[in-house]
Amino acid sequence: MLLGIDVGGTFTDAVIIENGRVLCKAKRHTTHGNVTDGLLAALDGVLENSGAADKLKRAAISTTLVTNAVATGRLPEVKIFAVPGPGFDCRKAFPAPPVIVEGYTDHRGQNVRHAKLPSAAGDFLPGVPAVVSAKFSVRNPESELALEKELKAHGAGKVVTGHSMSGLLGFIRRTNSAYYTAATLDLCGGFFALVREGLKRRAINAPLYVLKADGGTMPENLAARYTAETYFTGPAASVMGIKALVNPGRRAVSLDIGGTTTDIAFWENSRPLFGKRGAKINGYPTAVRALHLSSVPVGGDSCLTRTESGIAIGPRRMGPAMALGGPAPTLTDAFLLLRLDDFGDAEKARAAMHSLARPGETPEAVADEVMRTAADKIVAVIMEMIEEYALEPVYRVEDVVKARKFAPELVIGVGGAAKGLVPEIAGRLGLPFDIPADALVANAVGAAAARPTILGVLRVDTALGSCILPQAAQGMKIDRNFSVREGERLLTEWLRREAERSGVEFHGAETVWREEFPVIRDGWRSGSIINIAMQLTPGVFFTAKGVGGQ
Amino acid sequence: MTAPLGLVFFPAVDWMISETHPERQERLIYTYDQIVEEGLLDLAEIREYKPRVAARRDIERTHIVVPDLKDIVTDAHLVSAGGTLTAADAVMKREVKRAFALVRPPGHHAMRVAHGIRGFCTVNIEAIMIDYLRKTYNAGRIAVVDTDVHHGDGTQEIFYHDPDTLFISFHQDGHTLYPGSGFMEEAGSPYAFGANINLPLLPETGDRGVHLLFDELIRPILDDFQPDILINSAGQDNHYTDMLASMQVTAQGYARLADKLKADIAVLEGGYSIEAALPYVNTGIVLAMAGLDYSHVIEPDQRELRAEGNHTTARVAQLIRDGRALWSARGKLKAEKIAKAGSSWTRKKPIYYDTDGIREMQTETAFYCPKCPGYLTIDSSAWGSYFGEQSAFIAVVWAASCPDCGKKAYDAVLRAKKQGGHNYFFVQDKTKDLLERI
Known part of the structure; x- marks a missing residue:
């Protein structure tokens, strides 16, 4: 259980x-x-x-x-120590102004100049959580590790390093992840x-x-x-x-239509699609891996107002539906009147729609317009997401030439207001729909x-003889013939150990991506660069059989 | 909202000429690493675009590929050419203020007729973009500043008869570097005289010399020409670490140049110092074009950087003097050249395709007309192509050619066909936006 x-x-x-x-x-x-x-x-x-x-x-x-x-903005003070080296001026890129530390590691992980903490850095430290983040620390975490040690010696509170956040490139993203982590640890x-x-x-x-x-x-x-x-x-x-x-096996759009928002996700091969780079927190890009989702401010409790051109939905929520004793007409009132929902006082719902009616217009006509407007808004965002997804940059010739637009074959709805809206939306898209039983407690x-997930990244540079697993700050010497297969074996082993260490049952790992480039110097192949990302196979412990669906 | 910079970034990580060739998968991966690690693609000032795939029509608006496009043009070329079109659209539709097509494979050595690959280039992605701008947006005056260390001989060749396309190239002197051309005497055909300006620099010229040349000569010429659209052929091999050339320009030098130039669209060309230069030069150019602070973009290793000598500065001073003289006298010189040419002007050109080892011999004749820009014929024979020896007879009808000249162009090709002696016959008819096989 x-x-x-x-x-x-x-x-x-x-x-x-x-x-x-x-x-x-x-x-x-x-x-x-x-x-x-x-x-x-x-x-x-x-x-x-x-x-x-x-x-x-x-x-x-x-x-x-x-x-x-x-x-709510109620986060404690966090000190950021950044080692940007040459490049973009990052001083305004983080939620708090950083202390800039001299030093540099280049794109191949060669420590060009060792990082050195400014002498005054320790003054304000005791007890304050700190972030240490260096450019290219995922290629070589040496400088972050050295600074972490120094800061602890100065009496800093908890220290969060950039390389422990993610093995992926994105210095600013890792720093922001580390900042929000440090700020919410307690x-x-x-x-x-x-x-x-x-x-x-x-x-x-x-x-x-x-x-x-x-x-x-x-x-x-x-x-x-x-x-x-x-x-x-x-x-x-x-x-x-x-x-x-x-468990949609076909390409699908899923809609979670809750009280104030509708969250939209895309599915392919029984899996939700991922966002390309990572979530934004409070407007700041982070390394937090997240699904490709859009949120529309349309939900069952979105309050309705009459405008010159039609009816405006949300984005505010003033309380529950009038049919449930709320103060203002909502989407749920419209559904109730259209018999698309069945709890609440139907007469109050009628009154709610009536309050929005133009002279001579019936409450049912208003409810109809509300429903069409809401469906329009959501369909427009779905179409936008399809366009955006098609425009996501790719870096291989094959991916440009063979690109196809995402074409959903099914609409899935969960959440309180799904029953009211999903059939209309699916109709607009000309697709079948599915609203599972238990859709109300889908979260x-x-x-x-949900199964546990851990993503691991491995970087191999056989020309330099280096192999690094940045999240583990683990490096090792390897020889020229090190292969992608060996890399995958290494990474699988690490994932297995990580899982065991934290008490997670290891049920297999999968490669998220892998790439290999020959390194040519002076006309000869001096080695290769290999990047691999693997994760514990994600998914769910069970998929409902015979439950839900219609 | 109009973002300051549109970036079409396409490193083509699955395309190469051959495993050890400078144009290999590895070329932009360190640049990719730097750009992603810096977080440039997350900045509100930069909007990233996915390149589109150029259509056959887009390529054939500029090129005559012999025997056919599909024989030498790969998907990678269609995507890098498409990337320049995406950049052009983003700027012309005012989605962004400027755009940078950071794409490969490059193109500035590819000429109008293409039998194969030369100077790592198969199709000329800038020229394709310029012809697209003219066709789609009716662009008037266009200026190209080519900052690659090699003479942009392909771009020069394609626009040699076009007075509305000003081509300015500074590069390492052709006596010391491929492709061996690019001297000031190559100033345009009679009707376009003065619209082609070559500035050959001595090896070891650095930031100081290049900026002096820009401030004292290139800037004033651009101000005088007043282009509607300004394009930067943004090669990066003037860098002090580039192993194919011998110049001393730094990432700061390139970034400051991009900042001063303020090109509407920049297109990456060469640059093969893939680790020590490209990551920093591209970061610098991207930041400068986006209007962001680039002053911290400094190569971590400047050991190879040497001070500029007096001889390079003296050459720069000479170029400024000669360039000013050419620019101010161009009207008079143009009239003299036209008078001397009469009804037509012919040039014979040997063209060597270093990458593919193809030798081509061309006779190009521009026919003049009192009512219109006339038309062009090209008699091309190539040896050592994928198909062995092959030849083509081609006529080009300009967009503004009069119906009479259009007819004469077709007649010329039909006549050549009747005579025999060539394998292929084409009319590139810009009035119909079509390449016809005859």
């Missing part, structure tokens, strides 16, 4: 899954002052029906904690302790996992170190829920079902 918890802005959901089926589910209000209360309420909701506390193999949680902390540490405490109070001793932005999970001990990865996990949770509930299902 698996437990999934989604602590959202409005609701805290919990589900228990057994043999690929949602055994029980509970939806409770999130308690903002003390999250544990809402969490316990939701746990009680599922436990009283199943009595399964000791049969749970895993508890996984998806949370907006980091998202909210960033949004917050997340405290929160996970609270959750663990709550679970314990309900006699749940299963290991705790936390959802990541890439739709995978990580065990609590890793989550407490890589906190920035838990940013933006709400949509990722729903995407993994869709994976568990529908919690996603959290319960």
